[in-house]
Amino acid sequence: xxxxxxxxxxxxxxxxxxxxxxxxxxxxxxxxxxxxxxxxxxxxxxxxxxxxxxxxxxxxxxxxxxxxxxxxxxxxxxxxxxxxxxxxxxxxxxxxxxxxxxxxxxxxxxxxxxxxxxxxxxxxxxxxxxxxxxxxxxxxxxxxxxxxxxxxxxxxxxxxxxxxxxxxxxxxxxxxxxxxxxxxxxxxxxxxxxxxxxxxxxxxxxxxxxxxxxxxxxxxxxxxxxxxxxxxxxxxxxxxxxxxxxxxxxxxxxxxxxxxxxxx
Amino acid sequence: xxxxxxxxxxxxxxxxxxxxxxxxxxxxxxxxxxxxxxxxxxxxxxxxxxxxxxxxxxxxxxxxxxxxxxxxxxxxxxxxxxxxxxxxxxxxxxxxxxxxxxxxxxxxxxxxxxxxxxxxxxxxxxxxxxxxxxxxxxxxxxxxxxxxxxxxxxxxxxxxxxxxxxxxxxxxxxxxxxxxxxxxxxxxxxxxxxxxxxxxxxxxxxxxxxxxxxxxxxxxxxxxxxxxxxxxxxxxxxxxxxxxxxxxxxxxxxxxxxxxxxxxxxxxxxxxxxxxxxxxxxxxxxxxxxxxxxxxxxxxxxxxxxxxxxxxxxxxxxxxxxxxxxxxxxxxxxxxxxxxxxxxxxxxxxxxxxxxxxxxxxxxxxxxxxxxxxxxxxxxxxxxxxxxxxxxxxxxxxxxxxxxxxxxxxxxxxxxxxxxxxxxxxxxxxxxxxxxxxxxxxxxxxxxxxxxxxxxxxxxxxxxxxxxxxxxxxxxxxxxxxxxxxxxxxxxxxxxxxxxxxxxxxxxxxxxxxxxxxxxxxxxxxxxxxxxx
Numbered sequence: 001x002x003x004x005x006x007x008x009x010x011x012x013x014x015x016x017x018x019x020x021x022x023x024x025x026x027x028x029x030x031x032x033x034x035x036x037x038x039x040x041x042x043x044x045x046x047x048x049x050x051x052x053x054x055x056x057x058x059x060x061x062x063x064x065x066x067x068x069x070x071x072x073x074x075x076x077x078x079x080x081x082x083x084x085x086x087x088x089x090x091x092x093x094x095x096x097x098x099x100x101x102x103x104x105x106x107x108x109x110x111x112x113x114x115x116x117x118x119x120x121x122x123x124x125x126x127x128x129x130x131x132x133x134x135x136x137x138x139x140x141x142x143x144x145x146x147x148x149x150x151x152x153x154x155x156x157x158x159x160x161x162x163x164x165x166x167x168x169x170x171x172x173x174x175x176x177x178x179x180x181x182x183x184x185x186x187x188x189x190x191x192x193x194x195x196x197x198x199x200x201x202x203x204x205x206x207x208x209x210x211x212x213x214x215x216x217x218x219x220x221x222x223x224x225x226x227x228x229x230x231x232x233x234x235x236x237x238x239x240x241x242x243x244x245x246x247x248x249x250x251x252x253x254x255x256x257x258x259x260x261x262x263x264x
Numbered sequence: 265x266x267x268x269x270x271x272x273x274x275x276x277x278x279x280x281x282x283x284x285x286x287x288x289x290x291x292x293x294x295x296x297x298x299x300x301x302x303x304x305x306x307x308x309x310x311x312x313x314x315x316x317x318x319x320x321x322x323x324x325x326x327x328x329x330x331x332x333x334x335x336x337x338x339x340x341x342x343x344x345x346x347x348x349x350x351x352x353x354x355x356x357x358x359x360x361x362x363x364x365x366x367x368x369x370x371x372x373x374x375x376x377x378x379x380x381x382x383x384x385x386x387x388x389x390x391x392x393x394x395x396x397x398x399x400x401x402x403x404x405x406x407x408x409x410x411x412x413x414x415x416x417x418x419x420x421x422x423x424x425x426x427x428x429x430x431x432x433x434x435x436x437x438x439x440x441x442x443x444x445x446x447x448x449x450x451x452x453x454x455x456x457x458x459x460x461x462x463x464x465x466x467x468x469x470x471x472x473x474x475x476x477x478x479x480x481x482x483x484x485x486x487x488x489x490x491x492x493x494x495x496x497x498x499x500x501x502x503x504x505x506x507x508x509x510x511x512x513x514x515x516x517x518x519x520x521x522x523x524x525x526x527x528x529x530x531x532x533x534x535x536x537x538x539x540x541x542x543x544x545x546x547x548x549x550x551x552x553x554x555x556x557x558x559x560x561x562x563x564x565x566x567x568x569x570x571x572x573x574x575x576x577x578x579x580x581x582x583x584x585x586x587x588x589x590x591x592x593x594x595x596x597x598x599x600x601x602x603x604x605x606x607x608x609x610x611x612x613x614x615x616x617x618x619x620x621x622x623x624x625x626x627x628x629x630x631x632x633x634x635x636x637x638x639x640x641x642x643x644x645x646x647x648x649x650x651x652x653x654x655x656x657x658x659x660x661x662x663x664x665x666x667x668x669x670x671x672x673x674x675x676x677x678x679x680x681x682x683x684x685x686x687x688x689x690x691x692x693x694x695x696x697x698x699x700x701x702x703x704x705x706x707x708x709x710x711x712x713x714x715x716x717x718x719x720x721x722x723x724x725x726x727x728x729x730x731x732x733x734x735x736x737x738x739x740x741x742x743x744x745x746x747x748x749x750x751x752x753x754x755x756x757x758x759x760x761x762x763x764x765x766x767x768x769x770x771x772x773x774x775x776x777x778x779x780x781x782x783x784x785x786x787x788x789x790x791x792x793x794x795x796x797x
Contacts, residue, residue, distance in 0.1 A: 043688075207747070
């Protein structure tokens with residue numbers, strides 16, 4: 001009896017599965033049902049301020065995360081693509097999937113359409129090819145940062161930095177590297193009870209142990225009972241690249257190059 | 265070959281009989297046994313262990329001198345993802361525990377083997393997934409659910425006996441609280457202030473599931489206290505009641521903390537003190553009538569719910585025995601009140617605060633300027649999560665110390681105008697932390713508010729605490745450690761890395777001849793005990 005029951009049940013289950021996939025708002029190309037509606041824009045502005053502005057800035061120009069006034073988004077500009085991006089997040093960046101009601105997501109998208117400033121493209125100010133040469137040459141970025149599997153490990157992987165950071169944030173982080181240090185890269189010095197001092201970046205820490213990558217890229221764990229002091233360093237291991245190290249034009253080239261890094 | 269059962273005998277009943285041979289399954293719990301609290305060493309019968317909320321166990325098998333030998337006895341994987349904040353009810357060898365997503369299990373306390381499981385069917389909607397645990401009376405377990413229901417389960421099978429609606433979840437209400445049984449009533453609180461609901465405490469008949477009374481934490485227009493709300497702001501006034509209260513049978517008073525006013529950070533639209541939000545209310549459990557209240561944060565604009573456990577104790581103060589209520593509040597101050605009348609005895613900060621200079625002799629805070637959230641932001645300490653939160657404190661009568669997992673944080677607070685939309689966030693702003701901060705388990709003298717010892721934590725944590733008559737404090741941290749401290753000195757005596765931040769509070773009972781300590785962490789329930797026994 002099992003076979004005929006299965007034979008009848010399978011097409012039905014397949015249909016249900018297909019319907020579920022088809023009807024999932026994240027997977028079909030959707031149209032914003034409240035596009036341009038003033039009430040939705042106001043609701044969306046509040047949602048934006050409370051859920052998005054910490055990283056994208058109250059003015060949406062990208063405090064740390066990308067500038068949203070360009071109208072360009074990493075996975076496309078369609079309503080469905082934006083819906084998916086907001087609710088699922090962007091892996092390998094700090095953009096999380098946000099748990100919201102559907103109407104709040106659409107309201108947010110309605111608002112985002114209003115913040116776009118036409119013709120915003122700061123990347124026109126630099127040359128990516130020159131920037132790539134500065135990256136691996138004069139600035140020495142590759143010593144500590146990896147792009148597509150090549151480079152150092154002490155700093156964050158930059159393979160997708162072009163969709164993870166606004167140009168303004170990158171400029172700020174290059175000029176004054178200690179202003180913001182991402183979790184996992186905070187500089188520390190571990191002073192052990194036997195007199196050693198090891199500099200590195202903190203990967204993790206609790207009351208009982210600390211895990212670091214030292215400046216030779218060695219991963220080490222120290223038990224707190226063997227540690228005299230963990231010193232939280234104020235200066236990032238990344239140097240500040242002031243105008244004496246990178247001119248404005250060179251910085252523009254470098255930023256334009258970094259803006260091309262969208263991952264593989 | 266098939267096993268055949270006699271007519272009318274379910275598989276569940278058969279399994280029940282089988283287990284009965286090894287365990288005393290499903291003992292009925294009387295009101296008197298709830299009053300007896302932790303006297304029976306094999307039982308933990310309420311969220312806080314007993315009506316006082318002290319989380320002080322009389323057990324002494326695990327001591328400061330042997331706690332270093334504590335090891336995992338078993339681990340139970342629930343698979344339920346979310347913040348595991350629940351505390352188990354334990355009765356004679358069986359744990360009854362709830363998890364995120366309103367799932368629940370009965371587990372053999374000695375082996376960690378499942379006896380039954382339950383899952384509430386819930387509407388598909390975003391929001392909190394938390395549940396904090398069962399209450400028990402007779403042969404029923406009571407769970408408040410995310411769709412704002414109260415369900416009674418049969419203790420032996422997990423079958424639903426009755427299912428009552430607390431309120432309409434489509435209006436933004438949801439329930440995460442572990443109910444409290446007082447006499448024949450199931451007392452429940454509610455969540456939803458951040459969605460502009462109006463808070464209350466409800467009492468249901470434990471046998472029938474019918475509502476006995478409701479106490480509104482935000483009075484309606486014309487009722488006493490309504491003068492502390494401008495216009496119609498009371499309609500969305502918040503005042504949630506999402507942590508379990510405590511009860512004094514002698515005074516016949518129920519003590520329950522209330523949450524923030526709504527909208528959380530936008531105070532201009534609700535001018536006034538906003539009673540009875542951010543308060544503790546003393547309510548007659550028979551009628552639901554208010555006897556007294558004490559408001560910790562009048563006109564709160566920082567989301568500082570005062571739902572923390574109101575811990576009850578009788579202590580010597582100024583030469584006389586005082587019936588006190590102690591609360592380490594989310595606003596950063598520790599309070600000792602006279603629980604007969606709500607009058608302030610002591611109030612001192614237990615973390616670094618920047619919003620109030622002190623609490624005046626009249627019980628009102630003397631506030632400092634420039635702490636009101638604005639469009640551009642103002643920096644205030646502590647952060648939105650507060651100096652403490654849902655994490656249960658503990659009080660040890662032998663040391664006379666009140667223990668709390670404290671959080672040292674600051675945040676930039678923003679207030680933005682916002683139109684009320686039913687069942688949507690009604691926060692009126694945002695709080696953004698200014699740094700990582702740090703945490704500490706602190707021991708406070710409730711007579712002076714002075715901190716007697718502290719044990720620092722790398723990041724601010726939200727683990728509850730437990731004390732024992734043998735002189736231990738158990739707690740946890742954000743990094744996943746469960747930790748045992750010396751209750752007198754704070755010295756760390758033992759720790760175990762569970763692998764996920766600890767949001768629950770430890771519990772301890774005797775399972776047979778062995779004292780076990782339980783903690784929920786990640787998706788797992790751990791049981792710890794000494795070797796042997």
